[in-house]
Amino acid sequence: xxxxxxxxxxxxxxxxxxxxxxxxxxxxxxxxxxxxxxxxxxxxxxxxxxxxxxxxxxxxxxxxxxxxxxxxxxxxxxxxxxxxxxxxxxxxxxxxxxxxxxxxxxxxxxxxxxxxxxxxxxxxxxxxxxxxxxxxxxxxxxxxxxxxxxxxxxxxxxxxxxxxxxxxxxxxxxxxxxxxxxxxxxxxxxx
Numbered sequence: 001x002x003x004x005x006x007x008x009x010x011x012x013x014x015x016x017x018x019x020x021x022x023x024x025x026x027x028x029x030x031x032x033x034x035x036x037x038x039x040x041x042x043x044x045x046x047x048x049x050x051x052x053x054x055x056x057x058x059x060x061x062x063x064x065x066x067x068x069x070x071x072x073x074x075x076x077x078x079x080x081x082x083x084x085x086x087x088x089x090x091x092x093x094x095x096x097x098x099x100x101x102x103x104x105x106x107x108x109x110x111x112x113x114x115x116x117x118x119x120x121x122x123x124x125x126x127x128x129x130x131x132x133x134x135x136x137x138x139x140x141x142x143x144x145x146x147x148x149x150x151x152x153x154x155x156x157x158x159x160x161x162x163x164x165x166x167x168x169x170x171x172x173x174x175x176x177x178x179x180x181x182x183x184x185x186x187x188x189x190x191x
Contacts, residue, residue, distance in 0.1 A: 047068065089190050090191075093107060131180050143163075
């Protein structure tokens with residue numbers, strides 16, 4: 001961004017702020033979430049951010065938009081608070097299991113990102129975890145569905161991770177293959 005001190009906004013996932021501080025050491029972070037948990041310093045919904053227009057150089061919104069009822073309004077808010085020339089890094093699940101109870105609503109395709117964040121210039125649209133992770137999560141989910149008792153499910157979780165977990169390492173090869181983005185576990189947008 002070319003500035004000595006950078007203003008950054010974390011939307012949700014405030015428990016990862018120490019990781020963000022290590023990755024972006026010159027950034028002064030503002031952390032928002034819908035409640036004062038996970039290190040949020042400002043309580044607010046992504047569809048109505050309590051942040052000034054064009055005030056942020058960097059916006060990180062990782063694995064949040066799938067939990068938002070109106071992701072298009074959220075996208076307009078992210079665009080609103082971003083300074084001209086700023087960067088937004090958005091990640092959402094794509095071929096990833098339904099999670100978060102009843103508050104997991106959406107998946108964005110690569111084309112969906114371009115439409116949703118139409119006021120941002122796309123710098124990168126690519127993989128988070130790739131096709132092998134997609135297969136791994138599907139197999140673990142199918143495996144767990146065979147077990148109903150609390151104790152047996154706990155054991156099945158551990159066994160499933162041991163048996164299926166190493167398959168994710170195939171992503172190192174598979175994400176380089178043409179067409180693999182369509183089966184990626186999550187998709188990253190940088191604009």
